[in-house]
Amino acid sequence: MTPPHLPVPQPGSAAPTGGGPAAFDAVPALDGELRFDTAALDAASTDFGGMVRLPPAAVLGAGSVEDVATMVRHCRERGLKVAPRGQGHSTNGQAQVPSGLVVDLGALDAVEIHDDTATVQAGALWSSVVRASLARGLTPPAFTDYLELSVGGTLSAGGLGGQIGHHGTQADTVRELQVVTGEGEIATCSPTVRPDLFRAALGGLGQCAIITRATLSLIPAPRSVRFYTLTFRSVAELTARQARLIGEGRFDYLIGQTRPTPDGWVYRVEAAAYDGTTDDDARLTDDLDALSVEAQDVPYFDFVNRLAAMVDAFTAMGEWSLPHPWYDALLPASTVNAVVTDTLADLKPQAIGASAVILLYPVLTTKCRTPLPVMPDEEVAYLFSILKTASPGADSADEMVAANRRQYDTTVEAGGCWYPIGSVPLTKDDWVRHFGGFWDEFEAARHRYDPDGVLTPGQRIF
Ligand SMILES: Cc1cc2nc3c(=O)[nH]c(=O)nc-3n(C[C@H](O)[C@H](O)[C@H](O)COP(=O)(O)OP(=O)(O)OC[C@H]3O[C@@H](n4cnc5c(N)ncnc54)[C@H](O)[C@@H]3O)c2cc1C
Numbered sequence: 001m002t003p004p005h006l007p008v009p010q011p012g013s014a015a016p017t018g019g020g021p022a023a024f025d026a027v028p029a030l031d032g033e034l035r036f037d038t039a040a041l042d043a044a045s046t047d048f049g050g051m052v053r054l055p056p057a058a059v060l061g062a063g064s065v066e067d068v069a070t071m072v073r074h075c076r077e078r079g080l081k082v083a084p085r086g087q088g089h090s091t092n093g094q095a096q097v098p099s100g101l102v103v104d105l106g107a108l109d110a111v112e113i114h115d116d117t118a119t120v121q122a123g124a125l126w127s128s129v130v131r132a133s134l135a136r137g138l139t140p141p142a143f144t145d146y147l148e149l150s151v152g153g154t155l156s157a158g159g160l161g162g163q164i165g166h167h168g169t170q171a172d173t174v175r176e177l178q179v180v181t182g183e184g185e186i187a188t189c190s191p192t193v194r195p196d197l198f199r200a201a202l203g204g205l206g207q208c209a210i211i212t213r214a215t216l217s218l219i220p221a222p223r224s225v226r227f228y229t230l231t232f233r234s235v236a237e238l239t240a241r242q243a244r245l246i247g248e249g250r251f252d253y254l255i256g257q258t259r260p261t262p263d264g265w266v267y268r269v270e271a272a273a274y275d276g277t278t279d280d281d282a283r284l285t286d287d288l289d290a291l292s293v294e295a296q297d298v299p300y301f302d303f304v305n306r307l308a309a310m311v312d313a314f315t316a317m318g319e320w321s322l323p324h325p326w327y328d329a330l331l332p333a334s335t336v337n338a339v340v341t342d343t344l345a346d347l348k349p350q351a352i353g354a355s356a357v358i359l360l361y362p363v364l365t366t367k368c369r370t371p372l373p374v375m376p377d378e379e380v381a382y383l384f385s386i387l388k389t390a391s392p393g394a395d396s397a398d399e400m401v402a403a404n405r406r407q408y409d410t411t412v413e414a415g416g417c418w419y420p421i422g423s424v425p426l427t428k429d430d431w432v433r434h435f436g437g438f439w440d441e442f443e444a445a446r447h448r449y450d451p452d453g454v455l456t457p458g459q460r461i462f
Helices: 038-044 065-078 126-134 151-157 195-201 235-248 278-288 300-304 307-317 333-346 397-413 428-449
Strands: 033-035 058-061 082-085 101-104 111-113 117-121 174-181 186-189 209-217 224-232 253-261 264-274 292-299 327-332 357-364 380-387
Touching: 038 058, 058 065, 065 082, 065 101, 065 174, 065 186, 065 209, 082 151, 082 209, 111 126, 117 126, 126 151, 126 300, 151 209, 174 195, 186 195, 195 209, 195 428, 224 235, 224 278, 224 300, 235 253, 235 264, 235 333, 235 357, 235 380, 264 278, 278 292, 292 300, 327 333, 327 397, 333 357, 333 380, 333 397, 380 397
Parallel strands: 058 101, 082 101
Antiparallel strands: 033 058, 111 117, 117 209, 174 186, 174 209, 224 264, 224 292, 253 264, 253 357, 327 380, 357 380
16 A cells, blocks of 8 residues: 555646745735744645645745635636635645645635525635534535535535435535635636636636635525435335436435345435424335334434434544545436446445445436536436445555556546545546536636636546
8 A cells, every 4th residue: 555645646636846845935915814824734734534644835825815815816817726725625636736836725614694695705615604604594405424624625526415406416506616826816706707717616616716705505404304214125226216206306315325234235225304203204115115214303504414423423433534535426317227236246345344335316417507527328327325434454545546447447437426525546537528518618717817827636537
């Protein structure tokens, strides 16, 4: 395995650029702080994936949007690269920049709640957004599983979760963005104001602009949730039920996963009815021919935050600080059963780590209206994620990354695409194919808004 202090070589990865503190002399006064100390550089040189380690030359603790713009302009003039960073929950160095500037957005975390929107700075965590909105009886419509991710970080990826059948991705819930472009311009964009910038920034992996503020839709919040766990006998049974349920919009929330047991894989749907009661149980579940059905009432916040308990458990096991070579892909309905069945047949559960989780979430692509993240070209698709941990006794992180690459090739052959948050070494050609029909527009936006290619080299796209 590559020692954790060395970068994993990546095809197409840019050579380190930039310089030491001297490159940051004559910086105008900032509201935040420019840091060169070891603690700041170390923290910004790694991520949740724990495999890529690329120290920047400096870290900006941004104190205002003007700080972000000032430093992007400064770096552009000096030929330095810039990487925005939210919570660093990337798994493959996506928020890192060797010898450049990491812009830590963590302190830009203000949240304002209005009648049916929230104005949120990019460094805010989704847990803060939902806490503030619930105090007004409102909620964001769409969540990721984990709430301790930054708004800017998930909007730059897209943000997929169990509400996607009703509300699309988190990017679909955005009404307006404030961004800093690669030229250091502070700009506002929306579906009607500079729509090209809006389309390229949402799900745009930080390639054209740094998101500094988002206006998010809010909806009335349920008080509680009737939460169902149903098990099924096979991949085909699971995906058939999910396709039907997401098409009907029967549940407010719908995900799935598969788990190994001594008797083989178990296929599980997790579904929720907002403000549901026991009276709803028969109507919602009787005709699904499930092997088992469990239901419980959960307060709404505990429901959207329920991954927190699992993260605490994995942290206590020591698993959370190990390398995480995650694989995340989207498969069309027409090929999902074959790909998942073959993958599981070849998979040894112990090889993917003690805390590995395998997700299979249905996606209604017609609800996903922003061009990014890229989706398969069918009405129903599935997020297939193999969330691996390089635990003792499991495959090494390098072996897992190599397996991810093979899985990626299988996915593409099957008409799927990757959800770009995981650990897969991609080439420029892979990226062009990934963006497909949107590539030309995306590349044009990159040249227009970041003409010198300053922003976010860790994605290794340009
Ligand atoms: C435990 C866990 C659970 C997760 N669950 C889900 C899930 O359910 N659904 C889902 O969709 N994803 C999920 N993810 C993935 C997650 O959404 C992405 O990795 C996300 O980018 C992480 O946010 P972050 O704040 O840590 O971003 P970072 O890792 O800091 O940054 C991610 C990328 O975005 C760029 N970036 C960061 N901030 C900005 C900004 N303001 N503007 C432009 N670019 C920016 C960075 O440079 C980097 O390239 C999960 C990740 C983890 C670790």
